[in-house]
Amino acid sequence: MSQPAFSRRVLLSAAAAAGAAISLPFGAESKESTTMDKKDMEGIRHYEFGNVTVTSISDGTRAQDPGLSLASKERIEELVRQSCQTPDTLEHYVNVFHIKSGRRSVVIDTGYGIGKGLALTRLFSEVKPTTITDVLITHCHPDHISGLTHNGEAAFPKAKVWVPKTDYEFFTGESVPEETRKATAEFFAPYEEAGHLKLIDKAETLFGDFSAEFHPGHTPGHAFFVLDTEQGEIVFAGDVAHVAAVQFADPTISARYDMDPKRAAAERIDLFTELAESTHLLAGGHLPFPGIGRVRKFGSGFEFLTLPYRDRL
């Protein structure tokens, strides 16, 4: 795959932001801050693959708990040290992706939503919420679906929301506590009422160059979305890994959030092996920002190399 070109739009946006705070299209009744300054633009990156633009957007980071990994303290410390980090420097990332491809304007996972996360505020400084045509949800954990609504209304008023049927039914069903069931249903409710909820029940092409695959383990219906571009595939793999410093070096280690740790590890190993043998790109919800890059074999495991930053004049 040849090197992607980088869009200049981010610079134009930053220049605009330097002159004046950008107003966002949510009403004045919103209590949350709906303006952003120049610094906020640091959490947004654009990449072009032929006629497709992929934007990585940070929803904000937090301190990473290395104990999230299901391995001994000693093993985790060893792997963290090998990646030239310390437990104090580990960061927990939450990434949201926006893709412009032809007439489709697609968001993959939604972060924590306006007020709690930063991604949608950043995204809506560049695109109007009403122009988003589709939202793809890899799975139904709150850090992926909370942005679907804002003050109970659809945050993407015209979009179809695509979600794995197995995950939707699990997280709105009897197997989860009532609180989870209710909260999950509320995030999807405005879309269901509008007839915009699309439950994905088989691996297939969804629309255009987007297809869905199921890779359960992290959750029962965990999906990957594959975007086929002129320059190769990009696999949006949701929560395939949470602690990059540990799980690329040793993909057999699952995270506390993986509902079926063994199956999650098997899916992780399969994906990393496949990607390391190709030039396809990996994009993940919790990979180090910008959360998109390549996987290569390294030592007895793998390494994740984010796409290089380019800011050429």
Ligand SMILES: [Zn+2]
């Ligand atoms: Zn998750």
Ligand SMILES: [Zn+2]
């Ligand atoms: Zn997650």
